[in-house]
Amino acid sequence: MASPTSPAGAAPLVMPKLGLTMSEGLLAAWQVAPGDEVEAGQVLFVVETDKITNEIEAPAAGRILEVLVGAGETVAVGRPIALWTGPAQGAPERPEQGAADTSEAPSSQPEAEARVDGARLLSTPLARRLAGAAGLALDAVVGTGPRGRIQSEDVRVALEQRSASPPRPGLPSQGPRSGLGPGRDLRALIAARVTRSKAEVPHFYLSADADLGALEHLREQLNADPQAQRRISITALLILAAAKALRRHPEANVVWRDGRAQPLDSLAVGVAVDTPAGVMAPVIPVAGGLYPVAEALEAAAARARAGRLGAADVGEAALGLSNVGMFAVRALTPIIDPDQTFMLGVGAPRATFRPNDDGAPRLVREATLSLACDHRAIDGAPAARFLAAIVEGLEHPLRLLV
């Protein structure tokens, strides 16, 4: 079921920013260990920079769950270094002598505030100038200044991240204007992204086997119809099934932001597309029925393979889909996209025998679904219900058409 070391309600503690120019810190020593209950003000760990040694205190009470970075390691400012049950870290207390302000944990408080403020992005003139010169849209930048104001340092960080990550929600600049062409190092982007996911997202995994016989049969019929507008892929049907399950289980249609599971108000599914340069994951909005979804999927996949993903491909989605069923692979235990809550890996259907209700063997076309879940946003039971709903949709595909 859930990962044995990822209990509910984990939030990250991050490497704090202790000086204007500090970009990384050496975690010199831990003063607490997993399982320890800590009080507000209690020293948790010691950070050394080239200028100062600082004892970092707990901003609130909580229990240390997991240490992600060990003593002696150097990490960038804003990186999670531990998980605890206290509040997710956004802006640590600024030292009295006016050291620079907040850390830039990507899902920290200021980002929400920037949008709450009448949807107006606060930014300094210098930040705007730097972003403009680099072709970076400001809504892709997390502001760590007061009221979420974007400062030049934030733009610098965002530029570094952009050069290190593949297209993510809110980066329309990674569209046709500055599309990922063969010249960009997609490998490095992917590497940064999955590393971040593994570091930040507390994964747990659910598996279920689905009988895809009916699904495959429906697909054949649809595709055999001479009046068919297009060919339907299994992936399109998987998208529909996932979307329907999300609609039935709104508690699953969430993403983890600012320390809470924020519900999404539309349905969309990210789809892993294999391209010569590497995997890309456009987000397909699910609106209308099967054909619109199939059309959108086809177009997005084509764009992905051409390196032309754009603003339309980077919406928010609770779930990503990776279908490796076209390869002789039984199951995929996937890595969640750090901006999503689930990643569903779908393996290849295989012929096998399962007992029917009377105990007699029945030939089925069974595929293994592996659902990776972000334990911050959802617990085991609701995730299981959600997966079951996906399976049900797949095993009763006619319901997907209505």
Add this chain to the structure above:
Amino acid sequence: MTEQRFAHAINRALDDIMARDPSVVLLGEDIGRAGGVFAATRGLFQKYGPDRVIDMPIAENAIAGVSVGLALGGLRPVAEIMFMDFVALAMDAIVNQAAKLHFMFGGQAAVPLVIRTQHGGGLNAGPQHSQCLEAWFAHIPGLKVVCPATLDDAYALLQAAIEDPNPVLFIENKALYPMKGQLSDTPEPARLGQARIARPGRDVTIVTYGAMLHHALAAAETLATSGIEAEVIDLRTIQPWDEATVLASLTRTHRLVVAHEAVEAFGPGAEIAARMAQVGFNELDGPIVRVGGAFMPVPFSRTLEAQYLPGERQIIDGVNATYG
């Protein structure tokens, strides 16, 4: 290089220029026989006589007005207004006459006069003897306003002011008079309108002048211990001020604090902040912050005045505020 007091730098500057330029004459209240209430003109009466060091009665308007006539007549008068608060009594001569004549007469004549006056608190002298009114004069086209912070600058800028063909307000902070510092044996000549980077830095620009320079340098030392390197600029001349140096600094640091003892509201810092907000807009990574006196008359009581006067603490707070 010798260690001297600030007042002595003024004295030496006057002595040296009077020795080489016979057109320089001094006038003011008690500047001659008594050597000046702040001793800035000590010994000069004895050395140069009553025709060059002229004791005047308590008549500020006449002192300033007569200086205008002297300047038009070919002399270079250096008039002392004992406390800057008293310039209020001489405003017609300074503002309506001295500042305007060169322009108003179509360039027919220049008015090469200097008014030396003392501003600032810190001596518990009370509301009518502690004001910093330089903004009044910086606002008048035709006047120049100078305010040195160091001994070498006091020496060099006073001579430059005397040699300038325009009327110049030369402002000395009375609290600096006893300050000890190094005075070069032959100080470098200085130009009006040129600032000096007193301390280079890369994180924030602190623009200041006069006594506040010393508080700004102390604040910079303290900020350095937190990893903030402040660049401290001593304007030295308030009108005209060295906009280019300040803007260049802003393009390096992207944060600006303007600090002065004068009341913050409508003070010289307001002009600098507004100007930089306009020409340096795209450089700013935080709001421009001013540090100045509170909007009240300078209070007398020791505890009140100590709280009133802006200093190192307020400058540090100002730097913090540029981070939001």
Add this chain to the structure above:
Amino acid sequence: MSVDDPARAGGGATPPLLDLYERMLTIREAERACGALFAEGAIPGFIHLSDGQEAVSVGVMASLGRQDTIASTHRGHGHALAKGLELHAFFKELMGKADGACKGRGGSMHVADISAGMLGANGIVGGGIAIAVGSALAHKLLKRPAIAVAFFGDGALAEGVLHECLNVAALKDIPVVFVCENNGWSEFSPTSTQIRFTLEKLTAAYGILYRRIDGHYVTGVAETAAEIIRTVRDEGRPAVLECLTTRIRGHYEGDSQRYREPDPQALDPVALALQALTADGADAAALEALAARVRATVEAAVDAARASDEPTLQSAAEDVYAQVSAA
């Protein structure tokens, strides 16, 4: 045309009445032209005409040379012309032209000719007094034989700076003559409602030499002024000369003078001088011709001024500060 005689520096006999009359008539005609130009809108701003006070300007200036300096009032046209300001430069300045005496920057209230020793008319009541005192002090310190004259009206008697300057001048033995043109009016109020003292008593309090004369008779003014100025030059101490005059026109052009009773006895110094010349046997035709010549000279200056160019703001901006030169 300059009404100042360069040979006059430092004393000599009073000029003949005909000379003095021509100088006064020139001022009178110039003021008449100013009134007309103002009424037609060719002179902007305020003007304060000095009709009735010509004898004081001409009479005092008769004893001054080019090196002597004067500071004047807002009613300074007569002082300026009598001291040597050229008519062309005068009208051009009043009309705000680029080649006016002050490049169009000052106008009526600030006409000046530093080279002629005229340190400016002044828009501030009493604003020129300390300047004259300072100028005189400069003459003394630089050991020049020149003196300075501070012109002011009885309206300045209440200003503090006058008292400060009388005191300083006496204290420091400054060779300055304080000339008060007492026309009995402080703007719109009779001076009797403005001050509680007489200038004579005030001057005595400061221990300064005092003379009072009737300012309507130019010969009398010239003789008395000559005496006083000689004393100031010789003894290096200040003096006060009070001249009783009549301000024929209003405080400024456009002043309807509702506050004033018309005075049929008003004395006009120009008319008085003409009468005296006639009584002395001067040829009427010659006087007519002189008057015509003066009018023509004034008209020519007015015409030249009308034809002049307006100044540019850029040129004005260059003169806010004097440039540091290799002087």
